[in-house]
Structures are given as structure tokens and as C-alpha cells.
Amino acid sequence: MHQLTLAEIARGLADKKFSSEELTRALLARIHQLDPQINSFISVTDELAISQARAADARRAAGESGALLGAPIGHKDLFCTQGIRTSCASKMLDNFKAPYDATVVSKLAEAGTVTLGKTNMDEFAMGSANESSYYGPVKNPWNFEHVPGGSSGGSAAAVAARLLPAATATDTGGSIRQPAALTSLTGLKPTYGRVSRWGMIAYASSLDQAGPLARTAEDCALLLQGMAGFDAKDSTSIDEPVPDYSASLNASLEGLRIGLPKEYFGAGLDPRIAELVQASVKELEKLGAVVKEISLPNMQHAIPAYYVIAPAEASSNLSRFDGVRFGYRCENPVDLTDLYKRSRGEGFGAEVQRRIMVGAYALSAGYYDAYYLQAQKIRRLIKNDFMAAFNDVDVILGPTTPNLAWKIGAKNNDPVAEYLEDVYTITANLAGLPGLSMPAGFVDSLPVGVQLLAPYFHEGRLLNVAHRYQQVTDWHTRAPNGF
Ligand code: GLN
DSSP states (O other), X not given: OTTOOHHHHHHHHHTTSSOHHHHHHHHHHHHHHHHHHHOOEEEXXXXXXXXXXXXXXXXXXXXXXXXTTTOEEEEETTBOBTTBBOOTTOGGGTTOBOSSOOHHHHHHHHTTOEEEEEEOOSGGGOOSSSOOOTTOOOOBTTBTTBOOOSSSHHHHHHHHTTSOSEEEEEESSSTTHHHHHHHTOEEEEOOTTSBOOTTBOOSSTTTOEEEEEESSHHHHHHHHHHHBSOOTTSTTOOOOOOOOTTTTTTOOOTTOEEEEEGGGGSTTSOHHHHHHHHHHHHHHHHTTOEEEEEOOTTGGGHHHHHHHHHHHHHHXXXXXXXXXXXXXXXXXXXXXXXXXXXHHHXXXXXXXXXXXXXXXXXXXXXXXXXXXXXXXXXXXXHHHHHHHHTTTOSXXXXXXXXXXXXXXXXXXXXXXXXXXXXXXXHHHHHHXXXXXXXXXXXXXXXXXXXXXXXXTTOHHXXXXXXXXXXXXXXXXXOOOTTO
């Protein structure tokens, strides 16, 4: 049963082949049996899952239908879940039980999903390897010695290991697409504002966006359908109608114009990945797409700009964790300053402290113009590059990551080496554009992903291209050994 996709589960439930409770119990047993080796969950919510599954079965028995009614999923542990620990993988929030559900969580619950647990992640979503979690690193099911990518590494590893058919995740600089690539999944970062950020613990508010991680584009369409939509509680949520993402999956790719940015294929890209990306382009050409080279000339400035903007916003967002209002408080503070200092010093891990310091520095008087303002200007240039490119092409295609999943620990002494892994994903966040990563092959038995980018609100086009590609390839159907 654990091999079923969300779409297959929907059919099985509709045809009464199994109940949501049976499926939920089977997956929970699998999580308890296999997850100790992977560490993809921070909390497994057995009781909640069983009660939600029973409720979904009752709704179905009463005549309700719906693709997500009774579908088991997991939530990245930065979505607030009422009465359930929401830790952000930080000691700071180890004891935090959210008083309400995030909009993503409540919308999916209304659609009938069943929450099996909260998935592991990099602390406060800062990272590309899922090594900075207070609860320990997540292992890549394709090879336990390697990272699954981050920061949504727990969601990715759980879905890749067939512990869950799909999970929610978030992407500030690549945290849905990069782990999708490194674990052979399909992951979609929607347009900024497409999915509500309300109840999602903020990292960098102008970049954060939630989306689905699943094995197929078809499943991403189903999950996104349940997540997307206007939310008055999020001031950056956009009031645009949500299209039927499943309806456009099979649209023809005849004449689709694909742009290959020359900057995506330069130095730094593993040539074996480049080869697989070119092979995916060939497949899409066979389906009728036409390919042309394009240029995104300001891409080289994206990482420096991002690593000013994201830490700047993080330093502001994380100032609320002061030992007074939320989470961890140090023992026996002697005065208020000591309370702040030690609560934050003991509650946050090294990478989070590094980002807070970088961000506070970039925002400080005297440096604001030199760093933050400059970074915002680069952001505009990057957006302009994309707008110019999308005059000529319908989607942009390239590698999701420059390298394969690296060995756990390999980049621990060099944070910048890890930052550079985001080189192809970060631009979409800076511009607010939707992006998708889909499985495109293996090198040394480790997965490789191809990234597709589209104009604002064209998530449907990304899912369509990925779905058609998945009709003629089988990379997305392969499971890691033993799973
Ligand atoms: N790796 C990037 C960072 O560390 C992106 C993380 C994310 O998308 N949440 O900031």
C-alpha cells in the first residue's frame, strides 16, 4: 500500500479497495519501523492520524468525495498545528505547542487529509542539507551516508522512503526543489502569494512560500489544489482565482518554447548532471517543445544578494524569540539582559546565530545602504532578467542543483560551500516566480533533478510539462533500495 501515489490512493478510497484508517495504520506502522534509520519525522501523530482517518472514512460513507479526502500526508515542522509541537527543528521551540493551525494545515484538513506527523527540517529552515536540526540530521534514503537536501529534508526523505505519499514543505531559496532533486521527487514552489503564509513560522518573509513535495506532478497538482488560494490573514496573499491544476496536466506540449539559460550550464555544474538535463530536453523536444538558448545575465549576483536579504529578514523575524514570549528560557537568569542573551544563545543553533548576526549587521545604520539596499537593487535586476526572458519563452529549464547529494558532514566546516548549492534555485525566490523540480535520472545511484521555471501564476504550466515528461520517463517511479 505504501507504494501508492496520492492519485492512486484517491481511486482506491473511492472504489472502497481500502479505508483511510487501514491505509493510515499501515503507514504509521511503516514509519515506526523504518524511520529510526532516516530520522525524517520530529513528531509522529498517531492519535490525530487515526481520528482524522476515521472522520474521513465517515465523510466518504456519508457521500462526500474529493481527491484528498482520507489522504495521509505529513507537514514540515514549521507549519503551526494546534496542540501539537511545532518546533522548527530548534531547541528554541522544542516545547512549543501552537495554539492554532496554519492556513495550509486547516485548508488541507478541511479537504480531508490525514496528518501522520511533523517532518524534520533544518533549524528555522536555514540550510541545504538538513544537518542543522536540533533533532539530528536526516539521512537520504537513496544512500544513508548522504544528505537528503534541505531545508525540507524530512518531508523529502519521508516521501522518497514511501513513508508518506506526499508532504508539505516550504521554499525560501530552494528548500522544496533542492531536496526534491536530491531524493528523486517532484516538488513545486508556487508563485509568491499563491499559498498563505499565515501560521508558517517565518524565516525570510519576502521569500518564503509553501508548496507540495510528492513523487509525481499529478500528486503535486492535487496537493497544491488543497493549499492554494487567497487568505485575508496573510497580507501578501494574492486574490487570484485558483485554476484546476489537474485539468491542465495533459495539455499538449506542441510548440512549447523552452529557454535554456546559458548561465545555468557554465562552470560549477557537474558535467554528469548537465548530460541528464540535456537528455530531459531531448524528451521534451520529442513531445513537441522547441528549445532556445537564453541569458539571465544577473544570475551571478543572486547568492550574494540572497545571503544579505534572507539573513536580514531572519534577524528581524527571529527577534520575537526572546525567552519571554515563546519557547526556550534559560535557567536562573540574573537580569533581563542575561535572560535574553542566554535564552537566545542556548536556544538557537550555530547556523541560526550566524544568520542573525549577518542580518543584524547588514541592517545596521551605516551599512544598510551598502548591503541591504544594494541587494534589493540586484533583486530587481534579477526579476527584470526573467521578465525579458519570458517574452521569448514559456518555461525556463536547467539543473536544479550543481552537484549530487553530498556526504553528511562534508560541508560542515564551510557554510559558504553549502550556500553555493542554491545557485540555480534562489533566483526564483528573489523574483517571486514559481519553480518545479522533477526527477531526471541518476549518477552513481544518486538522484538528479531538472528545474522548470514559469511566469507568475503559471504553476499549471509547470505541472503540465512535468506530467507529460513523466508519461514518457520512469525516473519518478523508482524507489530507493529496501523501500
Ligand atoms: N538553503 C537556503 C538557505 O539556507 C534556502 C533555504 C530555504 O529555502 N528554506 O537559506
